[in-house]
Amino acid sequence: RKEVEQDPGPFNVPEGATVAFNCTYSNSASQSFFWYRQDCRKEPKLLMSVYSSGNEDGRFTAQLNRASQYISLLIRDSKLSDSATYLCVVTPGGFKTIFGAGTRLFVKA
């Protein structure tokens, strides 16, 4: 089993749609959780950290469920500019950082 698994993509949605991504992790001792965004042929950039209480940043909402060992990302009112690959990231303790394989999102006009 992979340490971090994400929904297989791609997700193709129209502008204005709401889309949700899920990610599961295998190490129950994992401590920090993030969503990164990666545009085509670019480096990953932090989208948001994921806290136990959940957090929201504009159209983006991230949630963490420690009991079920998954995190989610909800994007509301999708924009064309949201088209990218979304990477789930977990630090399982120690110094390693584990990235999921990513979920590709295509937002179409």
Place this chain on the structure above:
Amino acid sequence: DTGVSQNPRHKITKRGQNVTFRCDPISEHNRLYWYRQTLGQGPEFLTYFQNEAQLEKSRLLSDRFSAERPKGSFSTLEIQRTEQGDSAMYLCASTRGGAENEQFFGPGTRLTVL
């Protein structure tokens, strides 16, 4: 530009040759990571430095791979006797503080082994 820089941006080499990549992190960042990314996959952790100390290495990092950060500033990643399977994007990231902090990535070095 105060971001993470990597050199070279592209490297084409023949199988069996040695290659070395350089990463210059953001100046005040004491933590540095190396990753490898192949098409359709997320970045794969290779190694981690806190200042000049290499504190963790992935078991995926064979003995052909070595990384250094001699003065706690820039870092180098060397691959000896390259194989075609080493073809990938090699990414460097830096951060200040703990693992809960944002990692800032460089643009990567794309390695092609012929």
